[in-house]
Amino acid sequence: MTFHITVDGRSVPVVPGQTIGAALHAAGVRSWRSTRFGGRPRGLFCGIGVCFDCLISVNGRPPERACLLEAEPGDEVTTA
């Protein structure tokens, strides 16, 4: 039923249909990006694709919004 993605090499379970952001939150990972100026940690805030705080790189692609992106088996996520 569940499958796995890797987050910085660590395996994280995903319920099918979950977004990357939801899967990370469920695994206790709540920040995955640092801000440009202050280097402050950021993760989900608006949760619906408006704020762009949750940008994340999946499978080496350019950053996408974790709250909109559905997790797929084998996705590799890197946090900053």
Add this chain to the structure above:
Amino acid sequence: MTYDLVVVGGGPAGVAGALTAALAGLRVALVDSGLRLGGQYFRHAADPKPAPGLDRFLRQARALDARADVLLRHQVWAVSREPDGDLLVHCATRDTAAPTGRSGTGDERAVVLRARRLLIATGAHDRPLPFPGWDLPGVLTAGGAQALLKGGGVVAGRRIVVSGTGPFLLPVASGLAGAGARVLGVYEANGGLGLARNPVLALGKAGEAAGYAAALARHRVPYRTRQAVVAAHGEREVEAVTIARLDHDWNVTAAHVVECDAVAVGYGFVPQIELGTQLGCRTRHDVDGSPVLSVDATLRTTVPGVWAAGEPVGVGGWRLAELEGRLAGRAIVADARTGAAPGARTGPDSGVRTDAATGPRTGAAADLRTGAAADGRAGPEGVPVSGGAAAVVPPLFARRRERWRAFGEALQRAYPVKSGWQGWLRDDTLVCRCEEVPLARVREAQALGATDARSVKLLARPGMGWCQGRICGYAVSCLAGERPQPPRRPIAQPVTLGALASLTAPDGGSGGGSGGATAPDGSSGGATVPDGSSGGATAPDDDLAH
């Protein structure tokens, strides 16, 4: 191919409008950025759990799917008008070629839909207020916490504080408590007596409010009025919050600190209207000051061929949104059947008033009374062939809409944002999260002579980042001492150079400029330039927003 109608937004308004039109035989496409239809209110997991109204919505969604092109994961970044009056709806979508796994490149490509008519059903997003620590991970908007729970089945934390203003806090808190989180309290900055004091509210909301109150009591969640989270504390994520007692204007009178690992905050909603303002639709200020699109009794905006329904015409909840979607659908069908044609070819003589901005939106009945004489002849689907407002919107529906609209406005009056929140901020509190602009820099800009929100933005850069001021725009307006202005965003969503390049790529077949709209499944475009951090082609840069 040219659609009779393109609907932007897959919530209750968009689905009802699209389905109404599709059932009448119109060629319809619906575009939404999400993974599934539902919008915010009917957001659901892949394997949905029962929720009020959700069954009915899902039936509508399935019926729509069978009769229209439903394009999910498509972001609309602009709508433009062609010389012949047709509208081009410019979308960007990610390449996810294979049904299993993301074997696609993940590159963004452009999809352009050509339409005779447009229905804007883009909903609203949370209206947050800044406070010290609001950028710490673990602090979410109330809608964000709700989305995480409804869409992914994930509770935002173990010990959660819910704060802000308005009745939306109640379902958020009871949802979280019901899913097993310990909700330490719901802190309502206003008096919370609005429901009891206002007869309209007392009648309309009593049942629902009582249901949530019972749920909160069952989970022993305290509901405290005239209190709010005024600061969040923590190093790498939220570890505690300061909860303050507030006076009538939201100035802090006393405070205490509570340990928690998540916060859900919301101070009302911001209607998403930029597609309308791109096209030149007239706007008005809603009761709470939010800019919304002006529409007449048939949900037609001031721009020919463009309708709007739901929160973009005034926040009022999902029942009203669905009703307005249906009414807009009927008006669109009537417009298509008059053959009078769409878009630029319908004018003031179409029998439908388009000067709704001259009166409050609750004046639906007035619109009907003064509307053109309608003969009421009904078409095959029971939709009148005449374009008259009264014929398109039966009096029963018009009255219902008026009642629900009045209710939405009464809620906005009962749960206002009071100016005292500005005193919660410190000099180093970020006002704009994207550009990391602290309050001090906003004040500095004002000291330099910036007297309105736009000048503050030009000098201090709040609202110039990724979100284009959607998150901080309201706060910056308040700090500048003015009402929020309608958005000026020529590009409604950041879009990559690659997606733009794919419009003209020889093998892309998109040809937006020439008007040859791609089929939704159009082959992928050629050139791709990575987006993102470089910020190259993305909208947020500078003057595009506001």
